[in-house]
Amino acid sequence: MAPPIDTARLEELKASGDLPSPKGVALAIMRLATQEDASMAEMARIIRTDPAFVGRLIKAANGVIGFGRRPIASVQDALTVLGMPAVRTMALGFSLMTHFRSGPCKAFNYARYWSACLVNAVATQAVTLRTRAAAPDEIYCLGLLSRVGELALATLYPVEYSEILTAAEKTPGFDIFEAENKRFGMDHAELGAAMLADWGMPRVFSESAYVAARGIEGTFVEGSRERTVSNTVLFAQAVAELCLASDATRPGTMRRVLTLGSRLEFDESGTRQLCNVIANDWADWGALLSVEAHRIPPAESIDTSEPEVDEDALTVQEEPESLITDENSTGNASTATRLRALTAMADPLARAAMRQLLGSAGYHVAEESDIALAVEHALDHEPELMIIDWAMAGESTKEFLSTLRKTRAGQGIFIIVVAESPDDEFRVRAFECGADDVLAKPASPRLLLARLQAGRRMSSLQREIERDREEIRHYAAELAVSNRRLQEVAMLDPLTGFPNRRFFIERLAQEWAASTRNKRPLSCVMVDVDSFRVVNESHGHEAGDAALRQVAAALRSVLRAHDVVARTGADEFLILCPDTSLEAAQVCADRVRAAVENADIVAGMLALRLTVSVGVACRDSSVTDADTLVRRAEQGMEIAKQSGRNRVSAVQLRPQSA
Incomplete structure (x- = not known):
């Protein structure tokens, strides 16, 4: 898809020190994220040193989970919801936005560039919350960085790139890609895709960024996840043009938005409502990030008929x-x-x-x-x-x-x-x-x-x-937003703040597919609180709820940032461990077991000691589907209980005691 840039050339650009790259806290986050034993507690400690990033992270987490009775309010909760890949890439994107708000390239409009990137981020996430083609938090980062190749050329070659941009503005039919290749040996679409790949983004993301930068449809199979992601990025860039368009050009841009929306199977009404949601979120994020953003007319009021006679x-x-x-x-x-x-x-x-x-x-x-x-x-x-x-x-x-x-x-x-x-x-x-x-x-x-x-x-x-119709359209847009938020709230367990079983099932399907594509290991851990019924019967459900919240806090404190945890039963938790072998998952599971055993559980005047039985399973030739993976973890948990509780066991290995 994207013509590869010579690896040596990319390393040369990185070695020059001029290529846009993370700095400060973002760099520390990215380095920690590469460590196998990185814990949420350590990641949260680093993040808290940057109050601005804390606010952005929590807002991003609430955008994924929704605005229910228990909104995300802490760094560790946000880490649990977003996971390691999204937090790492989000730190990268926000770091670039902070350190490259201006530069020496005179013809490069930095303010407009970041405004467009922010719309891209909000739009890709809003679309993916509906299509479920990728994790919405991860694709937010793709939207934010999909045009990074332009910023890179403006940073690496400020004078030469300024000349190209000036010529493109003054010359009708100017081929900017040809000019960039002639001057730099690469164009901004190729460089951007190479940078995203180098930063560890999935290949489908870097390829989609290349397709969108080129303004082409690509060669992805119709109906495939790759085609949906690619069309999502194209749609997001069109919405960015709509948000930044003048009154005179907005109708024509709206026609393109509607066309691209239809490729994502949105009807005209749905596309216009989605544009309203994106525009509102853009304004909110712009205020948070100090990026230029403004209100635009309601999408329903934008006429898409041909231009009027003078x-x-x-x-x-x-x-x-x-x-x-x-x-x-x-x-x-x-x-x-x-x-x-x-x-x-x-x-x-x-x-x-x-x-x-x-x-x-x-x-x-x-x-x-x-x-x-x-x-x-x-x-x-x-x-x-x-x-x-x-x-x-x-x-x-x-x-x-x-x-x-x-x-x-x-x-x-x-x-x-x-x-x-x-x-x-x-x-x-x-x-x-x-x-x-x-x-x-x-x-x-x-x-x-x-x-x-x-x-x-x-x-x-x-x-x-017509006024009544406009009000109805307005109410319909508000209702669509409310329905979306209710749907997202339905994914959250209000007691622990963890995602619930429904969320886990969807995420399991995504991670299973990723494991299949990338041929990487995938492990599952089931945690069951020992004798929890006794706590409820002896001390009441209020004490039981308090105990469960503290068990959840203990789990949260020792899990790795890229682990996915959900409450799937009354006293049952499931943990998904991407890119994790059975042996590494057992280490993670034993860390969970020890954290709960050593936790001081306080419920009113009571001081309790609780333990958990933990089952571990990993995808191998005998695990043919995602449901089997969960069943194997459950079998391991049952073995741990039968062996005396407070243990970690796996049916794929001999049971291990605490």
Whole structure:
């Protein structure tokens, strides 16, 4: 997919010290994350030395879990939810954002770059919470860093890259990739993908970043996880363009967003609601990170029709602003909102008379002398009133009116047809093709003004309906956000703050798939609190709940950052250990057992000592699926209980005692 950069060349760039790289606390986090025996407690200690990163980490964790009764409030809880890979990459991304907010490349807009990257991050996460194509916390980091190749070139070659960016801005059709390759021997898409791969991101992430930077679809199989991730990054970059677009270019950008949303199987309404969620989250994250972010119009209000005709082409009467008359008025101007009218008449004298009459009634008037031009004008500018002389096109007027009424814009226009001596048969035909009223020509000014009152009432009703629709769309967007948060809360155990069984099952499926692809080990640990029923029966459920919370705290303090722990039963916990052999998982399990045994459990006035029985299993040739892996861990736990409790056992090895 992405043409590889020569390894020696990448190492040379890294050795120069100029390539964007983590610094300070972020560097310490990344180094600790590579250690096999790194614990959450040690990781939390390092993170706490950077208060700004603490706030960002907790916000990211709450974005994944949701806003339930027990939101994430501590560093260790955030580490438990996000896991080692996400925290490591998040530290990298935020470090780059902090240390590379400005630079020597004059033509590189650093502020706009980081604003776009932040939208990318928020958008990729928002999409993945719906598609479940990857871990939302990890793909947030992909969005934040997907354009890092641009920042790298601006940092490595500030003068030369500035010249290229300036030429690209001034020269239509300029091929920036060709210019970069000619000057640097690589382009920003290739360099960015190589950097992501070097930082340990999955290959599908680095490939997707390359595809998005190039603006292409890639060669991933249709319907595959790789294609979904790739389309997610493309969609996120389009949403970033939408958020940063000018009012004039926003409709065209919105059309592209809707197209890319359809590739992710979102309908138009769902895509627009998703854009609203992303824009709001972007503003919140921007305030937290001091990155430029602003509110944009609701996505439902962004018109995606073709650009309108130049307003200067309209023939408009310049009467003073007047008001829509009330229902009992005879046409004298009073105080209300000015409406737009369009007349379609071939006779210039008739047009002039109608212009004067409508102007005195408080309308802005535009004129057309051809029915086809009049219909086109109506579709572009959506006047509230349209008066058509049937004689302009005879029976062809029926076809034009029918066409107009089939469009969304044409449905809200009040249309009056004027004709010579219309009989009942003619009126029926006119009404059938879309006319709202029919008048004999020449129309009586008093009668016409009276009929205009009906048109105004109709326009008023149309506006009220549109306002109601806008409110409904707004409520629907809020409801969608609430439903998403409820769905996320459903993944959280409120007592311990750990994810629940539902979360564990989904994460297990993801890690099993990753283990299959990468041919890496995967282990599972089941922890059951010994004699916990006795605690509940002897001291009450309140004491039992307090004890469970402290057992959970003991587990949290000794687990590695990339382990995934969940409460899956009343007194049962499951731990997933990616990239962990059976022997390493046993070491982890014994650390868990010892932590609980040595913990001082306090419940009210009671001081308790609790132990756990732990079962361990690892994926091997006899473990054919994820369910079997969990069953093997459960069998190991049962052996530990039968052997005297407070033990670690594995059916794949001989039982081990404490």
